[in-house]
Amino acid sequence: MFRLLHRLFGGKERQSEMAVPPATTPVEVSKSPPAPEPPATPIQSTQRCLPSQKGVSISTVSIFSRLPNYLTPLIRNSSSKQILIPLSHIVPQLPLGRISLPFGLLRQLTPPETFTNSPQFDATLVDLPLSEILAQLDASYYARRSQIPFQAPAHIPDLFEKSQEVVEIKPFYPDPQSASSPSQKPSAHGKEN
Amino acid sequence: MAIINSATKEIQLKIVYYGPGQGGKTTNLEQVHANIQNIREKGQMVSLATDADRTLFFDFLPMETTTVRGFHTKFQIYTVPGQVIYNDTRKLVLRGVDGIIFVADSHCDKMPENIESFHNLDENLQSLKLSLASVPYVLQYNKRDLPDAAPVAYMDYLLNNREMEAPVFPSIATRCEGVLEAFNMITRMLLNKFLNEHPGSPL
Numbered sequence: 001m002f003r004l005l006h007r008l009f010g011g012k013e014r015q016s017e018m019a020v021p022p023a024t025t026p027v028e029v030s031k032s033p034p035a036p037e038p039p040a041t042p043i044q045s046t047q048r049c050l051p052s053q054k055g056v057s058i059s060t061v062s063i064f065s066r067l068p069n070y071l072t073p074l075i076r077n078s079s080s081k082q083i084l085i086p087l088s089h090i091v092p093q094l095p096l097g098r099i100s101l102p103f104g105l106l107r108q109l110t111p112p113e114t115f116t117n118s119p120q121f122d123a124t125l126v127d128l129p130l131s132e133i134l135a136q137l138d139a140s141y142y143a144r145r146s147q148i149p150f151q152a153p154a155h156i157p158d159l160f161e162k163s164q165e166v167v168e169i170k171p172f173y174p175d176p177q178s179a180s181s182p183s184q185k186p187s188a189h190g191k192e193n
Numbered sequence: 194m195a196i197i198n199s200a201t202k203e204i205q206l207k208i209v210y211y212g213p214g215q216g217g218k219t220t221n222l223e224q225v226h227a228n229i230q231n232i233r234e235k236g237q238m239v240s241l242a243t244d245a246d247r248t249l250f251f252d253f254l255p256m257e258t259t260t261v262r263g264f265h266t267k268f269q270i271y272t273v274p275g276q277v278i279y280n281d282t283r284k285l286v287l288r289g290v291d292g293i294i295f296v297a298d299s300h301c302d303k304m305p306e307n308i309e310s311f312h313n314l315d316e317n318l319q320s321l322k323l324s325l326a327s328v329p330y331v332l333q334y335n336k337r338d339l340p341d342a343a344p345v346a347y348m349d350y351l352l353n354n355r356e357m358e359a360p361v362f363p364s365i366a367t368r369c370e371g372v373l374e375a376f377n378m379i380t381r382m383l384l385n386k387f388l389n390e391h392p393g394s395p396l
Binding site: 095096139152 | 305
C-alpha cells in the first residue's frame with residue numbers, strides 16, 4: 001500500500017518538475033540530432049530555438065572568445081555548448097547594433113559548471129555574437145518603418161559609365177522660345193553628340 | 194553648397210565620403226580615382242595619412258566631368274578621418290558639402306560604430322545649419338565579402354530608417370564593386386537638386 005502511494009505521488013512530482021522548469025534553469029542544447037523516440041516536452045520545444053518562440057541558440061565558444069581578458073579565468077568548462085538567449089533580451093537591443101548580457105545572467109543561462117560561481121563580475125556586460133543571432137532571427141524583428149521611397153532622378157543619366165564618352169546635361173526646363181514650338185521639345189537629359 | 198562661377202562658367206560641387214574608421218572611405222576614393230575614365234580632367238589625389246594608412250586629415254580628389262547648361266561641372270571629393278578623436282576635422286571637411294556618401298562597415302561587430310558615425314554626421318551637419326533631410330546622401334554598405342557581414346535588411350534597419358528612404362549600395366570597395374554605382378547616384382542626386390534649385394537661372 002505504501003509503495004503504491006509512493007509510486008503514484010512520487011511519479012507525479014517528477015512529471016511536474018519536467019513540465020515546468022524553473023526560470024533560471026539553464027537550457028542546454030546538444031549538438032547531436034534529437035532522438036526520435038521521446039515525445040516533445042516543453043523543454044525540447046525551446047531547444048529547437050525557433051526565433052518566433054523563445055529565443056536564439058548561441059554557442060558558448062563564440063561567447064568565450066568575446067569575453068574581456070579579466071573574465072576568461074572564470075571559465076571552468078570551455079567545451080562547446082549551446083545556450084538559449086531569450087528574445088526578451090535580444091529584441092530590445094537590436095536598434096543598438098550590439099547585443100549584450102550581464103555576466104550574471106550569462107552564468108545563469110549556461111550549465112552550472114561553465115563558469116566559477118563568483119558573483120564579482122555579474123554586472124559586467126558581455127557582448128554576444130551578433131552574426132549568430134541575426135542568422136537565426138526572422139527579419140521581421142528588424143523591419144524598417146514605413147518610408148517615403150527613394151526615386152532616382154530618371155532625367156539625369158549616370159555620369160561615370162565605362163565608356164569614355166562625357167555626358168552632358170542639357171537644359172532641364174524649357175526656355176520660352178522652345179516652349180512655344182511643340183516640335184522642339186527640350187530634352188531633360190541626353191548625351192553629348 | 195554649390196559654387197557657381199559665371200565668369201569661368203563653372204559649377205563646383207563638394208562630395209564627402211563619411212563613415213566609421215577603417216570602413217573603406219579612402220579605398221573608395223582611390224577606386225574612383227583609378228577607375229573613372231569618362232571625365233574631362235582628373236586631378237591628383239591628395240592624401241595625408243599616418244604610417245598605418247589611417248587618414249589623418251582628409252583625402253581630396255578634384256575632377257571635372259560634365260557640363261550642365263553649358264557650365265563645366267567640377268566635383269571636389271573628400272573623405273573624413275573616421276576616428277572618433279578627429280571630429281573637428283570632420284566638421285571642417287563637411288563645411289560647404291553638397292552630397293554625402295556614407296560608407297558603413299558591414300562586419301557585424303562594427304554596427305555600433307556605424308550607428309555612432311551616422312549620428313555624428315547628423316550632429317555635425319546640424320552644427321553647420323544643415324541636415325540629412327536637406328543634403329543628399331547615399332548609403333554604401335561596404336565589405337560585403339566578409340563572412341560576418343550583417344544582413345542588408347539589418348543595416349537598413351539601423352541606418353536607413355528615417356522618414357525618407359536613402360539609396361543603398363552594397364559594395365566591396367577593394368574590388369571596386371558598388372563604388373562607381375554609389376558615386377554615380379550621388380552625382381545624379383546633386384545635379385537633380387541643383388537643377389531644381391535653379392530653374393530659371395541663366396544656366
